[in-house]
Amino acid sequence: xxxxxxxxxxxxxxxxxxxxxxxxxxxxxxxxxxxxxxxxxxxxxxxxxxxxxxxxxxxxxxxxxxxxxxxxxxxxxxxxxxxxxxxxxxxxxxxxxxxxxxxxxxxxxxxxxxxxxxxxxxxxxxxxxxxxxxxxxxxxxxxxxxxxxxxxxxxxxxxxxxxxxxxxxxx
Amino acid sequence: xxxxxxxxxxxxxxxxxxxxxxxxxxxxxxxxxxxxxxxxxxxxxxxxxxxxxxxxxxxxxxxxxxxxxxxxxxxxxxxxxxxxxxxxxxxxxxxxxxxxxxxxxxxxxxxxxxxxxxxxxxxxxxxxxxxxxxxxxxxxxxxxxxxxxxxxxxxxxxxxxxxxxxxxxxxxxxxxxxxxxxxxxxxxxxxxxxxxxxxxxxxxxxxxxxxxxxxxxxxxxxxxxxxxxxxxxxxxxxxxxxxxxxxxxxxxxxxxxxxxxxxx
Numbered sequence: 001x002x003x004x005x006x007x008x009x010x011x012x013x014x015x016x017x018x019x020x021x022x023x024x025x026x027x028x029x030x031x032x033x034x035x036x037x038x039x040x041x042x043x044x045x046x047x048x049x050x051x052x053x054x055x056x057x058x059x060x061x062x063x064x065x066x067x068x069x070x071x072x073x074x075x076x077x078x079x080x081x082x083x084x085x086x087x088x089x090x091x092x093x094x095x096x097x098x099x100x101x102x103x104x105x106x107x108x109x110x111x112x113x114x115x116x117x118x119x120x121x122x123x124x125x126x127x128x129x130x131x132x133x134x135x136x137x138x139x140x141x142x143x144x145x146x147x148x149x150x151x152x153x154x155x156x157x158x159x160x161x162x163x164x165x166x167x168x169x170x171x
Numbered sequence: 172x173x174x175x176x177x178x179x180x181x182x183x184x185x186x187x188x189x190x191x192x193x194x195x196x197x198x199x200x201x202x203x204x205x206x207x208x209x210x211x212x213x214x215x216x217x218x219x220x221x222x223x224x225x226x227x228x229x230x231x232x233x234x235x236x237x238x239x240x241x242x243x244x245x246x247x248x249x250x251x252x253x254x255x256x257x258x259x260x261x262x263x264x265x266x267x268x269x270x271x272x273x274x275x276x277x278x279x280x281x282x283x284x285x286x287x288x289x290x291x292x293x294x295x296x297x298x299x300x301x302x303x304x305x306x307x308x309x310x311x312x313x314x315x316x317x318x319x320x321x322x323x324x325x326x327x328x329x330x331x332x333x334x335x336x337x338x339x340x341x342x343x344x345x346x347x348x349x350x351x352x353x354x355x356x357x358x359x360x361x362x363x364x365x366x367x368x369x370x371x372x373x374x375x376x377x378x379x380x381x382x383x384x385x386x387x388x389x390x391x392x393x394x395x396x397x398x399x400x401x402x403x404x405x406x407x408x409x410x411x412x413x414x415x416x417x418x419x420x421x422x423x424x425x426x427x428x429x430x431x432x433x434x435x
Contacts, residue, residue: 016330016332
């Protein structure tokens, strides 16, 4: 929310749940550290870049220590470099916190890099057309992004997408 | 440097125009030998302002107190009603038309009625000025409260926020720029409202505000003092506007684009 500082934004869900400032303090610091926003506590959103705003949103989601996180195309509006960096950070969070993340994306590469399971969906009516397991252990790093296996899975997902759109054209 | 020069010009040009205008006025009055009771020169008006400062400043205080009482009342009731409207579409639907009626009925027409029913003149004047001033605040704040980003509303629902929490943490701060915009308009309007009401109340009451002074001076054909009163009123209006703009800046400059300086 634009009228709250980064710190205030991350505090908001705890505040609404009735938590005292002193009690919330360490959890907020922890959430901000996880997304790499230490030092920006007092900044207002308008002073941040798109990637950093997204980090604030993630920190705001993490601070309640959820067991499930649903992300609907969170990085779609970001440039490629920022996107890759946030992908890495998200995996870091994922490993540290052991939570389930449901992640919607239009990027094949993003889906393969992040997921251990990919559901390909088709429109009208909305349905799952493919269920692909990405059998690569975490942690995944930059090396995985350029590996043979990565390309292998990207091809599988792309083929599934192609098949889906082909089916729809036939209709 | 260029930036500074631009700013300097921006400040200097209106001043220069004002000075030229006053010089021309003074010259015209002298050359045409205008009698003071028709058109006094600026110097004569200034000296009247100086000589009658005691009476004028007393009147100014009266007018100001009416204006600020009306503005405070308008902010409270306007803001409060807007919050009430935001709680329920039905309340809004049933009350908003009456707010409009109150707004569109000319205050000069209502003022004599209010003066009949309210014994205390000062209170009656405050009510008149309040009627003029509260609508922009109500209408602006209602707009602001309804303009909340639906994504944030979803987020609040996710946090299981209670109704008052949604209002306090989301709707109210989001509506702040709109509210302050309304207050800025209402500041000028409450001054106008109090002057109009005072003129309507006229000599029938023991009014001592600036508008009454102007009226009284006109009966005495003391034209310089009439001008002095008008000058005081417009200066007051400008000061009120500047003050409210400053208030708005203090509240909003950290986050709202309207008053934040671009850094990139």
